Amino acid sequence: MSTELIHLQDLQYNVAGLLKGPVGNTRSYDFRIPVSQLDQLDESFDVTGPFIGVVRFLKSSETVLVQLHGEVTIGQACSRCLEPFDSIVEVEFEEEFHPSVDIASGRVLQDTGDDAALVIDLHHILDLTELVRQAIIIALPITPLCREDCAGLCLICGANLNTEQCDCQEVDIDPRWEALSALIQIE
Numbered sequence: 001m002s003t004e005l006i007h008l009q010d011l012q013y014n015v016a017g018l019l020k021g022p023v024g025n026t027r028s029y030d031f032r033i034p035v036s037q038l039d040q041l042d043e044s045f046d047v048t049g050p051f052i053g054v055v056r057f058l059k060s061s062e063t064v065l066v067q068l069h070g071e072v073t074i075g076q077a078c079s080r081c082l083e084p085f086d087s088i089v090e091v092e093f094e095e096e097f098h099p100s101v102d103i104a105s106g107r108v109l110q111d112t113g114d115d116a117a118l119v120i121d122l123h124h125i126l127d128l129t130e131l132v133r134q135a136i137i138i139a140l141p142i143t144p145l146c147r148e149d150c151a152g153l154c155l156i157c158g159a160n161l162n163t164e165q166c167d168c169q170e171v172d173i174d175p176r177w178e179a180l181s182a183l184i185q186i187e
Helices: 016-020 129-139 175-186
Strands: 012-014 026-033 046-059 064-077 084-099 125-127
Touching: 016 026, 016 046, 046 084, 064 129, 084 129
Parallel strands: none
Antiparallel strands: 012 125, 026 046, 046 064, 064 084
């Protein structure tokens, strides 16, 4: 797995104008990032559709509040039948970014010790790439399902029970559990 940090140009915003404005100043942007750019974002997930959404910036007295809401199509394998499928994943986050330079004086501000991903750089560029990558990973389901009623695979022959019937008999029960199965049949 590569540890090289990728920066997507479409997720970098120059907030100099926002920082020069009064407290409460806002900006909103719609975005659409093509699959060709998102492919390089992370090896742990497979992006199969564009990332579409809106990002809103709000200037506070010392920070810029960022709210992002978007959707991206991710290719996954069903945890029951192992068939590949695409699912739309909603991505949301709200974070505060700290400027590294005072916009009026150009003076470098003291490092707040915050996460480096939450700092506006020396050129007033706010980069959302790492936060989007993390938000996608967090939004992915732990056990993805191609559909809620997925029948999965036959435990004996491995047939996909969504597309075919198998002639396998019931699973052999471990003799240590036979007494419990008898109780289930009584009820």
